[in-house]
Amino acid sequence: MDEFRHDLWPGLDRRIEDMRGELVELTCALIRFPTVNPPGDAYTPCAEFIARRLLNDGFDVKLIRGEGTPGDSDRFPRTNVVARIEGKRSGPTVHFNSHIDVVEAGEGWSFDPFGAEIRDGRIYGRGTCDMKGGLAASVIAVEAYLAANSDFPGAIEISGTVDEESGGYGGVAYLAAQGLFSKPRVDHVIIPEPLNKDRICLGHRGVWWAEIETKGEIAHGSMPFLGDCAVRHMGAVLEAFERDLFPALARKQTSMPVVPEGARRSSMNLNAIHGGQTDDYAGLPSPNVPDSCRLTIDRRFLIEEDLAEVKREVVAILEGLKATRPKFDYNIRDIMEVLPTMTQRNALVVEAVAAGISEVFGREPDYVISPGTYDQKHIARIGHLHDCIAYGPGILDLAHRPNEFIVIDDMVESARVMARALHMLLHGPS
Numbered sequence: 001m002d003e004f005r006h007d008l009w010p011g012l013d014r015r016i017e018d019m020r021g022e023l024v025e026l027t028c029a030l031i032r033f034p035t036v037n038p039p040g041d042a043y044t045p046c047a048e049f050i051a052r053r054l055l056n057d058g059f060d061v062k063l064i065r066g067e068g069t070p071g072d073s074d075r076f077p078r079t080n081v082v083a084r085i086e087g088k089r090s091g092p093t094v095h096f097n098s099h100i101d102v103v104e105a106g107e108g109w110s111f112d113p114f115g116a117e118i119r120d121g122r123i124y125g126r127g128t129c130d131m132k133g134g135l136a137a138s139v140i141a142v143e144a145y146l147a148a149n150s151d152f153p154g155a156i157e158i159s160g161t162v163d164e165e166s167g168g169y170g171g172v173a174y175l176a177a178q179g180l181f182s183k184p185r186v187d188h189v190i191i192p193e194p195l196n197k198d199r200i201c202l203g204h205r206g207v208w209w210a211e212i213e214t215k216g217e218i219a220h221g222s223m224p225f226l227g228d229c230a231v232r233h234m235g236a237v238l239e240a241f242e243r244d245l246f247p248a249l250a251r252k253q254t255s256m257p258v259v260p261e262g263a264r265r266s267s268m269n270l271n272a273i274h275g276g277q278t279d280d281y282a283g284l285p286s287p288n289v290p291d292s293c294r295l296t297i298d299r300r301f302l303i304e305e306d307l308a309e310v311k312r313e314v315v316a317i318l319e320g321l322k323a324t325r326p327k328f329d330y331n332i333r334d335i336m337e338v339l340p341t342m343t344q345r346n347a348l349v350v351e352a353v354a355a356g357i358s359e360v361f362g363r364e365p366d367y368v369i370s371p372g373t374y375d376q377k378h379i380a381r382i383g384h385l386h387d388c389i390a391y392g393p394g395i396l397d398l399a400h401r402p403n404e405f406i407v408i409d410d411m412v413e414s415a416r417v418m419a420r421a422l423h424m425l426l427h428g429p430s
C-alpha cells in the first residue's frame with residue numbers, strides 16, 4: 001500500500017463528515033421509492049434517480065433491463081443501473097454493488113415504511129438497513145474520494161441492481177452473464193449488505209430447495225381403506241426426517257464463521273406442506289382420500305458438504321420408506337440450488353476492507369459468513385470473480401422486520417471504511 005494514503009485520510013474523513021447531511025438526504029430519497037419485490041415496483045424511477053446522480057458526478061451510466069427474467073414485464077421492468085468512471089491511468093476496477101429492491105413492509109410498523117422518518121440519529125423505513133443505507137454510504141464514499149483525489153488509477157463502478165430478494169436473476173445474475181462482473185472489466189467487488197460496520201462477510205452457506213410429493217389413491221372419505229392416503233405417507237416422511245435426518249444435520253458442524261452461531265450446523269426448514277383439497281376454497285370439503293401431498297424443503301448446507309451427498313441423504317430416507325412401507329411412492333423435484341461460497345481471508349478486497357476497519361475503529365474486524373445467500377453467489381459462479389465480499393452498515397437482524405432502521409453514524413463510519421478500501425484497492429498492494 002502506498003505511503004501517501006495516510007496524508008489522504010484526514011481530508012477524506014472531513015469531506016465525508018461534511019457530506020453527512022447529503023448522505024441522510026440520499027438515503028431518505030432512496031427509501032421513498034417503494035421498490036417492493038415482489039412484484040418489483042418502482043425499479044425504473046429508482047434506477048433513474050441513481051443514474052442522474054452518478055451522471056452528475058462524471059460517471060458513464062447505463063440502465064440495463066433484465067429482459068425476459070422472472071417477473072420482468074412492461075409494467076414491472078427489471079431496471080438495473082451500472083455506472084463507471086475511469087481514472088487517469090490504468091489500474092484495477094473496484095465495484096460497489098447494491099440491490100435496490102426491498103421486501104414488503106408487512107404489519108407492525110410505528111412509522112410510514114416509505115416515509116424515511118428521522119428519529120434519534122436513525123432513519124426508519126423499509127430498506128434502510130437492507131440495503132439502501134449501504135448503497136447511499138458507498139455513493140458518498142466514492143463521491144468524497146473523487147473530490148479529494150481526482151488523480152486515481154483504474155476505474156470505479158457503482159451498480160444498483162434488482163431482484164436480490166427473489167434470487168437476483170433479473171439483476172446481478174443477468175449482468176454477470178453479460179460479463180459485467182468478470183475480469184478484466186472488474187477486479188474487486190464490495191456488496192454493502194448490512195453485516196454491521198465492523199464485520200466482513202466472506203460468503204454464505206449453500207441452498208437446496210426441493211419439492212417432495214407423496215402419492216396416494218383417491219377414494220370416498222367414508223371408506224378410506226379403499227384408497228391410499230398421500231397425507232399419511234407424508235406423515236411417515238416427516239417421522240423419518242425427525243428420527244433420522246434432523247439429528248444427523250445437527251451433528252454436522254462447519255468451520256465457516258457463520259453468524260448467528262446457530263447456523264454453524266446444517267439445517268433444513270420445512271417451508272410448506274399441501275395435501276388434499278386446497279384451503280383457498282371457503283365452502284365445505286367433499287369427503288375424499290387425498291391422492292397427493294407436497295412438501296417444500298429448504299436445506300442449507302455447509303462448505304464441507306457436497307450437494308450430491310446432501311440430496312442423496314434425503315433420497316435415501318425416501319427410498320427406505322419405499323422399501324418398507326406398503327404402497328409408498330414419491331417424486332422429488334429440484335427448485336433451486338446454490339453452492340456455498342467463501343472468499344479467502346487473504347484476498348485483496350478482504351485485506352483492504354480489514355485495514356479500513358482497523359484504521360477507523362481501532363480494532364480488527366470480525367470475519368463472518370451469512371446464513372442465507374445474497375448476490376455474491378452470481379459473481380462467484382457466473383462471473384468467476386472471487387475477490388468479492390459483503391461489507392456495509394446496518395444490523396443484520398433488522399432486515400425484513402417492522403421498524404427497520406439504519407443508524408446515521410454507522411453509515412458515516414462505514415463510508416470512511418469504504419473510501420479507504422477503495423483507495424487501497426485502486427493502488428494495489430506495494
Ligand SMILES: [Zn+2]
Pocket residue numbers: 099130131164193194374
Ligand atoms: Zn439485502
